Amino acid sequence: MVQKFGGTSLGSPARIKKAAKRVAAAQRAGYDVVVVVSAMGDSTDRLLGLASRVAREPAARELDQLLSTGEGVSAPLMSMALSELGIAAVSLLGFQAGIQTDQRHAKARIVGLTPARIQRELAAGRVVVVAGFQGMGLEMEVTTLGRGGSDTTAVALAASLKAQACEIFTDVDGIYTVDPRFVPAARLLTHIAYPEMLELASAGARVMHPRAVEIAEAYGLELHVRSSFHAGPGTIITSEEAIMEDRNRVRGIAHEEQVARLSVVGVPDRPGIAASIFLPLAEADIAADVIVQTASHEGVTDMSFTVSSADGRQAKRILDSVAQEIGARTVLAQDGLAKVSVIGSGIRGQPGVAANMFKTLSGLGINIEMISTSEVRITCIIKADRIKDAVAGLHQAFNL
Amino acid sequence: MVQKFGGTSLGSPARIKKAAKRVAAAQRAGYDVVVVVSAMGDSTDRLLGLASRVAREPAARELDQLLSTGEGVSAPLMSMALSELGIAAVSLLGFQAGIQTDQRHAKARIVGLTPARIQRELAAGRVVVVAGFQGMGLEMEVTTLGRGGSDTTAVALAASLKAQACEIFTDVDGIYTVDPRFVPAARLLTHIAYPEMLELASAGARVMHPRAVEIAEAYGLELHVRSSFHAGPGTIITSEEAIMEDRNRVRGIAHEEQVARLSVVGVPDRPGIAASIFLPLAEADIAADVIVQTASHEGVTDMSFTVSSADGRQAKRILDSVAQEIGARTVLAQDGLAKVSVIGSGIRGQPGVAANMFKTLSGLGINIEMISTSEVRITCIIKADRIKDAVAGLHQAFNL
Numbered sequence: 001m002v003q004k005f006g007g008t009s010l011g012s013p014a015r016i017k018k019a020a021k022r023v024a025a026a027q028r029a030g031y032d033v034v035v036v037v038s039a040m041g042d043s044t045d046r047l048l049g050l051a052s053r054v055a056r057e058p059a060a061r062e063l064d065q066l067l068s069t070g071e072g073v074s075a076p077l078m079s080m081a082l083s084e085l086g087i088a089a090v091s092l093l094g095f096q097a098g099i100q101t102d103q104r105h106a107k108a109r110i111v112g113l114t115p116a117r118i119q120r121e122l123a124a125g126r127v128v129v130v131a132g133f134q135g136m137g138l139e140m141e142v143t144t145l146g147r148g149g150s151d152t153t154a155v156a157l158a159a160s161l162k163a164q165a166c167e168i169f170t171d172v173d174g175i176y177t178v179d180p181r182f183v184p185a186a187r188l189l190t191h192i193a194y195p196e197m198l199e200l201a202s203a204g205a206r207v208m209h210p211r212a213v214e215i216a217e218a219y220g221l222e223l224h225v226r227s228s229f230h231a232g233p234g235t236i237i238t239s240e241e242a243i244m245e246d247r248n249r250v251r252g253i254a255h256e257e258q259v260a261r262l263s264v265v266g267v268p269d270r271p272g273i274a275a276s277i278f279l280p281l282a283e284a285d286i287a288a289d290v291i292v293q294t295a296s297h298e299g300v301t302d303m304s305f306t307v308s309s310a311d312g313r314q315a316k317r318i319l320d321s322v323a324q325e326i327g328a329r330t331v332l333a334q335d336g337l338a339k340v341s342v343i344g345s346g347i348r349g350q351p352g353v354a355a356n357m358f359k360t361l362s363g364l365g366i367n368i369e370m371i372s373t374s375e376v377r378i379t380c381i382i383k384a385d386r387i388k389d390a391v392a393g394l395h396q397a398f399n400l
Numbered sequence: 401m402v403q404k405f406g407g408t409s410l411g412s413p414a415r416i417k418k419a420a421k422r423v424a425a426a427q428r429a430g431y432d433v434v435v436v437v438s439a440m441g442d443s444t445d446r447l448l449g450l451a452s453r454v455a456r457e458p459a460a461r462e463l464d465q466l467l468s469t470g471e472g473v474s475a476p477l478m479s480m481a482l483s484e485l486g487i488a489a490v491s492l493l494g495f496q497a498g499i500q501t502d503q504r505h506a507k508a509r510i511v512g513l514t515p516a517r518i519q520r521e522l523a524a525g526r527v528v529v530v531a532g533f534q535g536m537g538l539e540m541e542v543t544t545l546g547r548g549g550s551d552t553t554a555v556a557l558a559a560s561l562k563a564q565a566c567e568i569f570t571d572v573d574g575i576y577t578v579d580p581r582f583v584p585a586a587r588l589l590t591h592i593a594y595p596e597m598l599e600l601a602s603a604g605a606r607v608m609h610p611r612a613v614e615i616a617e618a619y620g621l622e623l624h625v626r627s628s629f630h631a632g633p634g635t636i637i638t639s640e641e642a643i644m645e646d647r648n649r650v651r652g653i654a655h656e657e658q659v660a661r662l663s664v665v666g667v668p669d670r671p672g673i674a675a676s677i678f679l680p681l682a683e684a685d686i687a688a689d690v691i692v693q694t695a696s697h698e699g700v701t702d703m704s705f706t707v708s709s710a711d712g713r714q715a716k717r718i719l720d721s722v723a724q725e726i727g728a729r730t731v732l733a734q735d736g737l738a739k740v741s742v743i744g745s746g747i748r749g750q751p752g753v754a755a756n757m758f759k760t761l762s763g764l765g766i767n768i769e770m771i772s773t774s775e776v777r778i779t780c781i782i783k784a785d786r787i788k789d790a791v792a793g794l795h796q797a798f799n800l
Contacts, residue, residue, distance in 0.1 A: 013453035047473065053413035055480035065476040065491050069469040073447065076465040080455035083462075091465050095495070096540050117539070139517070140496050
């Protein structure tokens with residue numbers, strides 16, 4: 001089985017020893033165990049702090065070298081803690097574990113796994129501790145997988161090794177119907193379907209990274225999200241079929257703050273115009289999220305979409321030059337927005353869900369700035385200062 | 401040229417930026433520059449502290465993984481600091497730099513260098529920052545070179561790349577006639593010959609690691625030891641021929657505290673007996689230093705030698721069982737000793753030197769426990785509590 005421990009679960013030597021006990025228990029229960037570790041607690045912030053004190057804009061390649069030392073510390077420490085418990089263990093860095101990626105520093109994707117070394121160590125009876133978040137590109141370049149990268153490492157390894165189970169140990173108890181810090185009545189879900197989890201993750205529930213959920217779904221791999229601090233059932237992320245009875249109802253509320261809206265106004269409406277707007281953003285690795293295009297009127301249209309606030313300024317700069325090229329009238333930018341979503345398999349087929357959502361927000365006097373939907377999600381963009389009310393109101397309205 | 405910076409020289413982001421300015425100056429002067437970095441200041445202690453909190457006796461292999469992150473941090477930071485100065489730079493870890501070692505974790509030796517990547521980066525106009533102290537064994541195992549390992553990395557790279565110069569930046573001004581913390585009258589040497597430096601290093605002057613000096617001598621590579629904090633001439637380590645005028649006189653005093661003596665008493669004097677004593681020590685990687693065998697008397701002899709205090713207990717344990725096997729009477733151990741040496745090319749041919757040394761110690765009322773000599777060194781073992789007096793007295797006696 002694969003067990004993944006996040007940074008908070010490894011925040012101190014004492015916590016590493018505690019996590020090692022869970023690993024030891026799994027091994028003693030007869031499993032071959034691969035442990036994937038994140039960097040200890042605040043080590044990433046510490047490393048970024050050092051970088052910011054020597055350079056204003058460190059190159060992504062050098063940041064990857066630097067940040068990969070975070071797991072380079074936690075992995076051998078976990079291995080040592082296991083040995084101390086009498087469990088034979090060996091730590092492997094990304095390049096030793098055979099995790100091959102592309103060359104996109106800071107946001108690399110796994111392109112291949114060569115788990116020969118891992119399998120040999122497992123066959124020799126050892127627990128294998130793999131440094132998460134990192135891989136090796138061409139020419140032995142160190143790469144990192146970006147936010148949530150250790151989840152991706154764990155799921156990719158579990159799929160590649162055909163693991164019987166993949167446990168994600170984290171600092172929360174599992175997946176809740178809503179962020180429990182916002183709504184005390186939040187309820188822990190025992191199961192959630194991949195598409196629901198994907199939408200929850202994309203919509204801002206940061207427990208699991210969407211990419212990791214996608215890989216798990218592609219390989220039909222069940223993920224078990226659990227607390228590393230106490231026993232408890234946690235949440236199993238699995239296929240929709242496995243949790244049929246919950247179809248067609250809202251299962252959770254997700255939200256995301258720090259959202260900015262950009263509008264390209266007065267766009268000549270001709271084929272290819274959307275590509276000419278979004279390709280330059282994609283090249284700058286800026287993800288455009290909720291996208292709304294108004295109906296064309298006299299040959300011109302408006303194109304609005306959201307980005308994370310962090311990308312707002314750069315997106316505006318790019319769009320200003322795009323607008324000139326394509327002959328659009330102007331570019332408007334608005335920050336201080338937030339995103340709230342209701343999520344559940346098959347809810348698009350249930351018109352009552354959308355109506356209930358809009359009615360609830362309107363009842364709270366919250367204006368809806370934009371709307372977007374998917375098969376399993378309805379999202380509204382609202383002002384950030386009302387997000388807490390919106391989340392709490394929706395949680396109640398859908399009887400979660 | 402190769403420039404090596406020690407841990408103190410890289411102890412903070414500000415110091416890294418200062419070191420980067422020296423590198424930038426060398427590059428602007430027209431050199432292709434390879435920078436070798438140690439771990440930042442106290443990072444090794446910090447990492448060892450973490451290890452000690454998860455395991456009592458961490459495996460050497462896992463310690464290597466852990467400790468190698470020290471240079472894994474300083475190397476990209478140096479690269480970033482150079483970029484900030486407008487100097488194109490790239491950092492390489494041991495395995496990326498092509499530094500191949502044997503498998504002896506914690507004390508690996510370099511067995512090969514494949515500098516293709518370094519050469520390619522230099523050809524592209526980049527400064528190459530190499531993580532010192534670390535290499536790659538078979539199967540991409542991370543190894544470390546042991547104490548002074550970054551010096552070894554620097555000298556091995558300078559030799560392999562046929563560098564025009566190899567500068568060792570450190571927290572002292574160069575090589576002194578004696579430890580300046582002991583004797584304020586200590587004088588900075590402008591030149592010192594390899595064999596003298598080797599003896600100084602082995603005898604406890606920790607500025608340069610002996611292994612690095614050996615490699616430099618083998619390749620005829622001049623080393624320039626300089627302060628990273630201020631300008632100054634520093635000391636050039638070179639061949640004896642280059643500093644002929646100083647032959648046949650004492651050039652420096654070295655000392656080492658933390659010395660223990662072991663004596664195997666009543667050893668049956670037959671061929672191979674020395675090997676049966678020292679082989680088991682060598683296998684445990686314990687270096688026996690000053691060795692004295694008393695004249696054989698009625699078929700038995702006594703064998704005494706020194707080890708570092710840190711190895712004392714383990715050496716005693718090994719020798720106890722060896723003594724039983726070979727039928728020796730007993731093993732005696734004594735700690736709390738120190739080593740003091742006078743060093744200079746060709747001094748063995750000058751009987752006055754040894755006489756002056758013994759007379760000086762005797763004049764101070766210091767008892768000599770053991771004596772050993774080499775071509776360029778005379779060493780006395782004395783009680784540790786008199787080492788300061790011995791060093792100061794000898795420095796004066798030889799008019800240094």
